[in-house]
Amino acid sequence: MSEKPARELWGDLAALKKIGMVQQKQKEYFALRLRAVGGDLTSAQLRKIVEVADKYGRGELHLSTRQGIEIHNVHHTDIENARKELETAGVYMGACGPRVRIIVACPGNSTCRWGIIDTKTPAKELDSKYFREDTPHKFKLAVTGCPHNCAKATENDIGVMGAILPAWRGDACTDCGLCVSICPTNAIEKRPLPDGKSRYVLLEDKCINCSICTSSCPADSWVVEKRGYNLFIGGTMGKIPRLGTILKKLLDKPELDTLIERSLRYYQKNGRKKERFGHMLDRLGAAQVKQEILDGV
Numbered sequence: 001m002s003e004k005p006a007r008e009l010w011g012d013l014a015a016l017k018k019i020g021m022v023q024q025k026q027k028e029y030f031a032l033r034l035r036a037v038g039g040d041l042t043s044a045q046l047r048k049i050v051e052v053a054d055k056y057g058r059g060e061l062h063l064s065t066r067q068g069i070e071i072h073n074v075h076h077t078d079i080e081n082a083r084k085e086l087e088t089a090g091v092y093m094g095a096c097g098p099r100v101r102i103i104v105a106c107p108g109n110s111t112c113r114w115g116i117i118d119t120k121t122p123a124k125e126l127d128s129k130y131f132r133e134d135t136p137h138k139f140k141l142a143v144t145g146c147p148h149n150c151a152k153a154t155e156n157d158i159g160v161m162g163a164i165l166p167a168w169r170g171d172a173c174t175d176c177g178l179c180v181s182i183c184p185t186n187a188i189e190k191r192p193l194p195d196g197k198s199r200y201v202l203l204e205d206k207c208i209n210c211s212i213c214t215s216s217c218p219a220d221s222w223v224v225e226k227r228g229y230n231l232f233i234g235g236t237m238g239k240i241p242r243l244g245t246i247l248k249k250l251l252d253k254p255e256l257d258t259l260i261e262r263s264l265r266y267y268q269k270n271g272r273k274k275e276r277f278g279h280m281l282d283r284l285g286a287a288q289v290k291q292e293i294l295d296g297v
């Protein structure tokens with residue numbers, strides 16, 4: 001990773017901020033924001049972080065709300081040495097300011113029983129494609145393994161969510177009614193048949209693609225028809241919170257990659273300085289922007 005030595009940047013606070021070195025209110029001191037893609041670090045990396053925090057900080061670490069680790073209270077004369085020592089363990093600096101930030105991800109299907117998708121690979125791909133690219137304002141991406149939404153895809157400028165489309169194969173259905181009662185959005189309707197049996201119908205516009213029905217039906221009568229990615233754009237917390245707007249549901253991976261690329265480029269071209277992606281959507285009209293991104297305008 002080739003970055004300018006921090007000592008050459010001292011005095012250029014914006015350049016330091018870009019590489020995750022943030023001046024504290026105690027102006028001689030910096031907080032070092034570290035880059036843990038999807039919140040993943042090895043135990044060896046954690047040991048090195050602790051060592052550096054002891055040596056150059058005050059033995060204190062801060063866990064950020066976005067899976068980040070920060071070492072606080074590092075004197076400006078030590079920031080370069082601290083960075084070099086972290087890099088020996090493969091720990092690199094994060095980012096701050098108006099640019100693409102560290103990618104957040106939940107564990108996904110590597111360990112979570114609800115995981116619909118692998119979250120780690122897309123998070124790493126997004127990191128290697130876009131990390132630190134300049135944008136009109138801060139730009140946050142998250143990958144979450146299913147609609148439980150633990151990584152808060154809907155609170156990020158770009159949010160990727162694992163999703164399934166269920167289908168009812170009624171042969172073995174015992175008419176227990178469980179799927180109707182457990183669906184979180186009332187997207188399953190029981191309809192009586194003339195022979196006294198029932199059929200169960202998916203109301204697709206209500207379905208949030210969560211897989212609770214396919215995972216819970218005791219007769220395996222709800223099956224996964226399609227597995228993919230739901231893509232949200234324009235989510236943000238902060239001073240003016242806004243939940244993400246769904247751009248498209250149940251995308252395959254190439255479609256997902258294309259639409260993320262287009263969304264980011266659209267924002268870089270049309271966003272105003274210090275205007276979040278979602279607020280640009282509201283200014284220009286979400287329906288219009290969605291259509292232009294989908295059409296590749």
Ligand code: SF4
Pocket residue numbers: 106107108109112113114115116144145146147148149150151
């Ligand atoms: S979002 Fe889904 S896959 Fe990810 S941790 Fe939460 S429940 Fe598991």
Ligand code: SF4
Pocket residue numbers: 172173174175176177178179180200216217218219220221222
């Ligand atoms: S949970 Fe399964 S078995 Fe029970 S009513 Fe629904 S589809 Fe039929």
Ligand code: SF4
Pocket residue numbers: 164166182183184185186187188202206207208209210211212213214
């Ligand atoms: S996938 Fe989730 S939201 Fe859709 S029908 Fe099944 S339980 Fe309901």
